[in-house]
Amino acid sequence: MRSGKPIEVGIIGGTGYTGVELLRLLALHPGVRIRTVTSRTDAGKAVADLYPNLRGHVDAVFTDPEVENLSGCDVVFFATPNGIAMQSAPVLLEKGIVVIDLSADFRLKDADEWAHWYGQAHACPELLSEAVYGLPEVRRDAIRSARLIANPGCYPTAVQLGLLPLLENRLVAADRLIADVKSGVSGAGRKAEVPLLMSETGESFKAYAVAGHRHWPEIVQGLVEMAGEPVGLTFVPHLLPMIRGIHATLYAVPIDEPGDIQRLYEERYRDEPFVDVLPPGSHPDTRNVRGSNRCQIAVFELRGSGQIVVLAVIDNLVKGAAGQAVQNMNLRFGFEETTGLQAIGLYP
Numbered sequence: 294m295r296s297g298k299p300i301e302v303g304i305i306g307g308t309g310y311t312g313v314e315l316l317r318l319l320a321l322h323p324g325v326r327i328r329t330v331t332s333r334t335d336a337g338k339a340v341a342d343l344y345p346n347l348r349g350h351v352d353a354v355f356t357d358p359e360v361e362n363l364s365g366c367d368v369v370f371f372a373t374p375n376g377i378a379m380q381s382a383p384v385l386l387e388k389g390i391v392v393i394d395l396s397a398d399f400r401l402k403d404a405d406e407w408a409h410w411y412g413q414a415h416a417c418p419e420l421l422s423e424a425v426y427g428l429p430e431v432r433r434d435a436i437r438s439a440r441l442i443a444n445p446g447c448y449p450t451a452v453q454l455g456l457l458p459l460l461e462n463r464l465v466a467a468d469r470l471i472a473d474v475k476s477g478v479s480g481a482g483r484k485a486e487v488p489l490l491m492s493e494t495g496e497s498f499k500a501y502a503v504a505g506h507r508h509w510p511e512i513v514q515g516l517v518e519m520a521g522e523p524v525g526l527t528f529v530p531h532l533l534p535m536i537r538g539i540h541a542t543l544y545a546v547p548i549d550e551p552g553d554i555q556r557l558y559e560e561r562y563r564d565e566p567f568v569d570v571l572p573p574g575s576h577p578d579t580r581n582v583r584g585s586n587r588c589q590i591a592v593f594e595l596r597g598s599g600q601i602v603v604l605a606v607i608d609n610l611v612k613g614a615a616g617q618a619v620q621n622m623n624l625r626f627g628f629e630e631t632t633g634l635q636a637i638g639l640y641p
């Protein structure tokens with residue numbers, strides 16, 4: 294466990310939902326000092342004036358997102374829209390600063406695939422192979438020595454953790470996977486857009502991006518690595534009338550008699566501090582992980598159809614973004630993995 298001088302942290306995009314969630318978590322982390330928090334629109338304003346929940350905990354003032362404002366940082370988090378981190382990550386890495394990107398810029402390994410899904414050419418394709426996909430439950434050792442960490446997306450975190458034990462053990466048909474996943478509205482970020490108004494989302498429920506969502510290639514990339522074979526995945530995201538939370542219902546067809554699936558999940562995740570396999574017959578509820586870095590999972594083998602159904606819930610802003618980013622920082626800088634992440638889910 295690391296001790297000594299706190300590490301210096303920078304956050305680009307400190308006014309957004311994942312940025313302020315990083316601030317909430319890092320403010321109580323004993324091993325860090327928040328050195329720089331950026332905003333183009335609120336530069337010069339005290340962080341605690343914009344976010345009074347942080348009064349007395351964060352004394353930083355928003356600054357412009359210029360690279361010069363980040364020198365002296367040991368680690369910089371990008372909590373920015375896609376396409377921003379790839380512009381400045383190379384300069385920061387050259388300065389010896391560790392980069393943890395919460396956006397999707399370094400998640401896909403194939404630059405053409407990235408350009409296809411994100412609608413622009415990648416600015417530094419040469420870094421894609423080096424970037425470590427920061428799902429600690431799969432890649433803990435690589436994260437410990439990474440310079441550039443691609444923090445997973447929210448949907449991909451829930452789906453991959455839900456299917457990992459089945460795919461690693463080759464128990465299900467990898468070409469027939471279904472992920473039916475629902476998200477709270479904060480997944481879309483803090484922006485003024487008509488489809489995100491309370492009157493549009495508040496008492497309604499719908500699927501979206503059924504024909505193709507940019508998280509699909511990210512999830513498939515991760516599942517292929519787990520399964521060691523090609524994967525066929527149907528992924529359908531939905532927008533739920535709630536603020537935080539992701540609920541994934543995952544369907545898989547066993548190849549043979551799969552054995553004791555409950556035990557398989559319990560053993561795979563026994564030593565994982567942030568994956569909680571619930572007792573048989575449980576139905577995980579998004580509110581039980583709200584504000585916490587936990588993923589709660591339940592697994593069922595349906596007698597009628599023979600299908601395996603896995604339910605996985607996370608808070609999209611915590612295990613799906615800022616919490617997982619802090620978990621990655623902890624691994625990278627030698628802190629106890631759970632430092633600053635002990636918050637229990639809010640109930641009700």
Ligand SMILES: NC(=O)C1=CN([C@@H]2O[C@H](COP(=O)(O)OP(=O)(O)OC[C@H]3O[C@@H](n4cnc5c(N)ncnc54)[C@H](OP(=O)(O)O)[C@@H]3O)[C@@H](O)[C@H]2O)C=CC1
Nearest residue numbers: 306307308309310311332333334372373396480482483614
């Ligand atoms: N919301 C979620 O649940 C999740 C989000 N993510 C990803 O994390 C990233 C951040 O998401 P979220 O917090 O929701 O987004 P928001 O839209 O809420 O916030 C974006 C932040 O980026 C800043 N920003 C915007 N453009 C630029 C720019 N050109 N240069 C520097 N800063 C900029 C904004 O501040 P300002 O304009 O003042 O500079 C703002 O602080 C996104 O890539 C998102 O896809 C990942 C997982 C889950």
Ligand SMILES: CC(=O)N[C@@H](CCC(=O)OP(=O)(O)O)C(=O)O
Nearest residue numbers: 396397446447476477478480481
């Ligand atoms: C509810 C909602 O809109 N969710 C977002 C996904 C969350 C996210 O921010 O994903 P990236 O990090 O990959 O951009 C969406 O579907 O676009």
